[in-house]
Amino acid sequence: MKRRILLVDDEVAVLLTLKAVLEISGFEVDTAASAKEGRSKLHTxxxxxxxxxxxxxxxxxxxxxxxxxxxxxxxPAVALLTAFPAADEDWQEMGADKMLVKPMHTRVLLEQLEKLLISHESKLAKKANGQKAATKKTTKEAPAKKVPVKKAAAQKIPAKKAQAKSTAAKKTLVKAAAKKKPAAKKSSGKKQS
Incomplete structure (x- = not known):
């Protein structure tokens, strides 16, 4: 997949030259000759x-x-292209990731763009991994849910254990167990005499 770049400059000569250089280097390039046109393309x-x-x-x-x-x-990564260099803190406060000063040698320009793309992709990946880790942490901290008796069969929990979880089922089991114990003692007592 070709990497897409939007190039915004009101100087047609700069647009056409940079577009040709970037396309030869394997980029897909859209151009805009004004800020208004650039903003429009960013939305579409x-x-x-x-x-x-x-x-x-x-x-x-x-x-x-x-x-x-x-x-x-x-x-997207954002580079400010200018013939009037600003102080680092100025262009960074504007929101740019890099300042490119024109005119610039083609090789230097391409090296700077590659470095910017790599560092920007790395930053986005770290941000995405941080969000995934936060999501996993939230999921792990969620309290365990009680399994309803109906779902117990689907989860292969023995029927007696699943029924024992409900109060009515517990009472039934206790009563049945109480009835069986005396009967077993009487029968064993009769066999001994």
């Missing part, structure tokens, strides 16, 4: 990664794309 398709320029129709247009990507249920 699923991507493993979103690469967005910061300054497009407005200075904060890339932030809108990042927010839309973060809100997507499929949780």
């Amino acid at each position: 398709h699923e991507y493993q990664m979103v690469i967005t320029d910061m300054r497009m129709e407005s200075d904060a247009a890339g932030l809108e794309v990042i927010k839309a990507a973060r809100a997507a249920a499929y949780q």
Whole structure:
């Protein structure tokens, strides 16, 4: 399965060049020439990664794309592509996983994207495993349920044990046992005399 990337940039030359480079490297690439178009595609398709320029129709247009990507249920990796580098804490606070500074050598770009995809997939796997572990822990801590008498037969519990669990069945067994004990003593007493 090819990994899908959404590339959002208002510079057509950048879009076409990056799209060609990424497709040659085995990615499936969708493009958007504005933040609005990028947000729309995020809602209608699923991507493993979103690469967005910061300054497009407005200075904060890339932030809108990042927010839309973060809100997507499929949780893509997000890279901010910019010619105006921001401080690490700034782009991380925006919600990006990586900042890519353009122009960039093709080999370096591909290496950074691969590293980002691997680390993002690892993070998602850990998160999924953590949720599974929490679910198992909750299941183990649940109190044991009593087995109804009707279900006992289906679980191959002997009929006498299953009946003994109900109060009425217990009384019946106690009465029957009391009647059998004196009869057994009388018969054994008669044999001895």
